[in-house]
Structures are given as C-alpha cells and as structure tokens.
Amino acid sequence: MLLFFVMLIIVAAALERWSLFHGMDGVTHRHFPDRPLVDPEEPFHLVTQVKNASRRFVPFVRLRENVPLELIFSDDIFAGLAADGRSNAFSSTLYLMPRQLWQRELEVKLPRRGRYFFRGCSMQGGDFLGLSETVIYQPAQEEIIVAPAPAGDPNLPQLLGGFLGDRSVNRFIMEDPVLTLGFRDYTGREPMKSISWPQSARAGRLMVKNYDHTLELTATVLLSAQTEKTDPLRLQKLEQCFSLARSVCETLEKKHIPYRFLSNIVTAGAVSHWSNVGEGLGSAHLSSILEGLGRATYDYVRPFSFTLARAARTAQQGRTHILILPNRSPALEREIRLLEQRTGTQALVLTPALPEEKEADS
Numbered sequence: 001m002l003l004f005f006v007m008l009i010i011v012a013a014a015l016e017r018w019s020l021f022h023g024m025d026g027v028t029h030r031h032f033p034d035r036p037l038v039d040p041e042e043p044f045h046l047v048t049q050v051k052n053a054s055r056r057f058v059p060f061v062r063l064r065e066n067v068p069l070e071l072i073f074s075d076d077i078f079a080g081l082a083a084d085g086r087s088n089a090f091s092s093t094l095y096l097m098p099r100q101l102w103q104r105e106l107e108v109k110l111p112r113r114g115r116y117f118f119r120g121c122s123m124q125g126g127d128f129l130g131l132s133e134t135v136i137y138q139p140a141q142e143e144i145i146v147a148p149a150p151a152g153d154p155n156l157p158q159l160l161g162g163f164l165g166d167r168s169v170n171r172f173i174m175e176d177p178v179l180t181l182g183f184r185d186y187t188g189r190e191p192m193k194s195i196s197w198p199q200s201a202r203a204g205r206l207m208v209k210n211y212d213h214t215l216e217l218t219a220t221v222l223l224s225a226q227t228e229k230t231d232p233l234r235l236q237k238l239e240q241c242f243s244l245a246r247s248v249c250e251t252l253e254k255k256h257i258p259y260r261f262l263s264n265i266v267t268a269g270a271v272s273h274w275s276n277v278g279e280g281l282g283s284a285h286l287s288s289i290l291e292g293l294g295r296a297t298y299d300y301v302r303p304f305s306f307t308l309a310r311a312a313r314t315a316q317q318g319r320t321h322i323l324i325l326p327n328r329s330p331a332l333e334r335e336i337r338l339l340e341q342r343t344g345t346q347a348l349v350l351t352p353a354l355p356e357e358k359e360a361d362s
Contacts, residue, residue: 024061024125024136026054027096031065031118032142034105037291040112040149043074045105050123052096062093062124068116074107110146113242115268115295118142143269145294148242150250153353160251163348164217164320183207191256191281218279219320220311221248223263224304225296227326235298237326240352242293244324248350249289253281257320264307267295275301308335315342323349 027050034045048065052058069088094102110116120140183199186206194208223245227234245261252259261277274292277285304325311321312335321339325332328351340347 024058024123024134027052027058027061027123027125027136029063029065029121029123029138030140031067031121032140033118033144035144037145037147037287037294038110039147041109043107043109044144046071046108046118048104048106050094050096050102052098052100052102055098057098058096058125060093060095060125062091063121064089064091064124065121066119068110068118070110070112070116072109072111074109110144113146113148113239113294116144116146118144145291147290147294148239148246151240151243151247153244153247156244156247156350157251160248160322160348163322164219164251164255164257183209187278187280188284190258217257217320218316219252219257219259219322220315221245221252221259221261221322221324222304222307222311223261223265223324224307224326225263225265225298225300226304226329231327234326237352238296238298241324241326242296244350244352245293246290248322248324249286253286256281261289262307262311263292264300264302264304265292266297266299266301267292268297269295305332305335308332308339312339312342315339317342317344319343320345321347323347325349325351327351 029048029050031046031048034047038044046067048063050061050063066089092104096102118140120138122135122137125134125136183196183203184207186195186200186208190208196207196209199207223241225238225241227237231237249259249261258279258281260279263275265275267274274288274295277289277292308323315321321343323336328349336347336349
C-alpha cells in the first residue's frame with residue numbers, strides 16, 4: 001500500500017511539473033470584428049475563437065482580451081468592463097475538450113469615427129493540481145474602421161439636388177447625348193450598362209463605351225484638410241468636412257453620377273492610394289472612400305492648391321467639381337477660377353457651419 005501511495009505521489013509530481021511548462025501547449029486564441037468597416041454606433045460582432053489542438057482536456061483557461069478603450073458592449077454582462085475609461089481588457093473563463101474549437105460572438109459598437117485595434121490576448125491556464133497558473137500572451141493586431149457619420153445639415157440634400165439638377169439640364173440642352181467617342185478597357189468601376197458586348201467579344205476582354213463628356217454627367221469631389229493650426233475649431237471643422245464628403249458621395253451614388261475623389265489628407269494605414277480614387281460608381285467604390293475617411297488624420301500632405309491644380313490639369317469641359325473646405329480661403333480663389341474656366345461650369349464649394357458660427361451669424 002505504501003508503495004502505491006509513493007508511486008501515486010511520483011506520478012502526480014511528474015504531471016504537475018509537466019503541466020507547469022506545457023499546460024497551454026496547443027491552445028491558441030484569436031479575436032476579430034466580423035466586418036472591416038462600420039458606421040458610428042452601428043452594432044457589429046466581436047468574434048473570439050479559442051482552439052485546443054491537443055488530444056488532452058484543458059480544465060481551465062482564463063482569457064484577458066485587449067480591446068479598444070471606447071468599445072461598448074450590448075450585453076449587460078460585459079457592459080462597463082471595457083468602456084469604463086480605466087481598462088481596455090476584459091476577462092472570461094472556459095474549459096476545452098480535446099480538439100475543440102470554442103467560439104463566441106459578442107455584439108459591440110464604437111461611438112465615433114476612427115481606426116481601432118484588437119491587440120491580442122493573455123491566457124492563463126491552471127496546472128495539474130490547481131496550485132499555480134501558466135500565463136502566455138498571443139499578440140495580434142486586428143483592426144476595424146469606423147466611417148464618419150453623414151452630415152447633419154438638413155439643407156445639404158436640397159443644395160446638392162439643385163446644383164446637380166442644373167448641371168444635368170445644361171448637359172442635354174447643349175450637346176447630343178448619344179455621341180460615342182470610342183472604347184476603353186473596363187476597370188470594374190463603370191456600370192454594367194456601359195459595357196459594349198460586341199466590342200468586348202472582338203477584343204477578347206471587357207470594353208466599355210467612351211462617351212462624349214456631355215453624354216453622362218460626371219463629377220470630381222475634392223476634400224481639403226488645410227486649416228490654420230491655431231484655429232480652436234480646427235478639429236470640429238475637419239470632422240464636419242469628413243461627414244460632408246460622405247454625404248456628397250452618397251448623393252452622387254443615389255443619382256448614379258460617376259465621380260472621382262481627390263484629397264490632400266494624410267491617412268493612417270495602408271491606403272496611400274486614397275488621395276486619388278479613380279472615377280467609378282457602386283458599393284465597392286463608395287466603401288473605399290468611406291474607409292479612407294475613417295482612416296483620415298488631421299494632417300495634410302501638401303497645400304490644397306496642388307490638389308486643385310492637379311484636378312485642373314485633367315479637367316474636361318462640362319465636368320462638375322464639388323469642393324469641401326474647412327475654410328474658404330482667398331488664396332484658393334485663383335485656382336478655383338482656373339478650374340471653372342477649364343470646365344466651363346461653376347464649382348460648388350461646401351464649408352462646415354458649426355453651432356458656434358451659426359449663433360454668431362444670427
């Protein structure tokens with residue numbers, strides 16, 4: 001009997017020693033948002049996956065997941081754990097059967113525009129005798145982009161509708177709306193109705209009709225981040241500009257007007273091409289612009305006059321230009337006049353009207 005107890009103690013000690021160093025072997029963690037792009041206050045799901053790749057039972061795992069400080073949980077059980085202003089991690093416990101993949105989805109939301117990260121997790125696993133814990137950290141950098149909210153100006157739809165309506169009427173009065181100049185390669189941004197199937201069959205690739213500029217109303221949206229650093233309302237004005245840009249692009253989408261997007265804003269992350277989004281239409285085209293607006297910082301690459309000059313160099317007669325500026329500076333008037341001369345149309349200039357400014361005007 002004594003020998004049996006001695007052997008039992010030796011086996012338990014060996015298992016305890018092994019579990020101290022290998023108790024979490026084969027256990028991996030991942031958490032990520034179920035969508036890459038959302039709106040402010042729009043619910044999405046935070047997916048957590050914990051996998052036990054080993055053939056043994058893991059009786060205890062404690063997760064401490066790192067999440068954005070601003071994250072808001074819909075479930076009351078987790079409410080306040082990550083959004084209390086003091087912590088950016090929350091804990092949960094579970095056990096894992098052999099070869100098990102454990103998954104959980106929590107409904108969450110983020111309150112404002114920006115770029116947010118989910119930066120991995122620390123996992124604690126109990127030893128064989130439950131006397132101590134093994135801690136491992138699995139780093140990660142899953143991100144989600146929150147686009148700006150639409151502009152809250154109730155007069156904006158009427159203003160854009162009138163401006164674009166005037167351009168559309170002038171287009172058909174001045175020129176023949178069925179003139180086709182030729183064909184060009186399909187880029188994926190053009191509507192399907194523009195594809196020439198006979199020409200595509202002859203060329204062996206998708207080709208679209210290249211219309212005269214008066215056939216189809218086209219637009220260029222230009223967004224500036226150039227403001228005075230000393231302006232106390234600078235950040236509020238830029239946020240309003242981002243919202244205005246979103247509303248303008250969504251209006252163009254609803255009216256099926258192809259548009260190009262130009263900006264001088266510095267964006268965070270791998271979207272360096274965002275300063276010049278080619279002409280197009282559709283959900284993918286709009287999403288690429290909304291992602292850039294969500295990543296936008298409050299800095300600019302170069303003065304906005306360079307962006308205006310770039311637009312003027314490629315401007316065609318009849319093309320509509322919509323400028324979104326934090327402030328209408330007299331220094332830009334020359335470039336705006338040159339742009340209007342090149343296109344033969346008047347540009348629409350939009351600037352944010354903050355509550356403080358409205359009260360001052362009244």
